[in-house]
Ligand SMILES: [Zn+2]
């Protein structure tokens with residue numbers, strides 16, 4: 001058995017939170033041979049030989065999805081300091097100020 005379909009997902013990009021609209025091609029195969037032993041029984045076919053297409057499609061889509069759904073593969077995401085969208089401001093950066101945990105050190109003077 002072979003199941004092929006295209007799925008569209010719309011939601012916030014996991015990196016920059018802008019709307020992401022992605023399409024995924026799902027192509028899944030299942031073997032089911034009644035009486036062929038456990039390895040030839042599809043988990044999506046029940047004892048009455050009814051195919052649970054919904055469960056199969058759901059699992060196949062879950063396998064086809066990447067771990068992160070982003071608006072585009074090279075999405076730059078958000079600035080970790082101020083949350084600016086780095087896709088819109090590629091030159092955005094912060095001057096590396098002294099880490100407050102080290103501020104006390106700068107007060108030490110060696111005379
Ligand atoms: Zn993004």
Ligand SMILES: [Zn+2]
Pocket residue numbers: 079080081082083084092093094
């Ligand atoms: Zn920033």
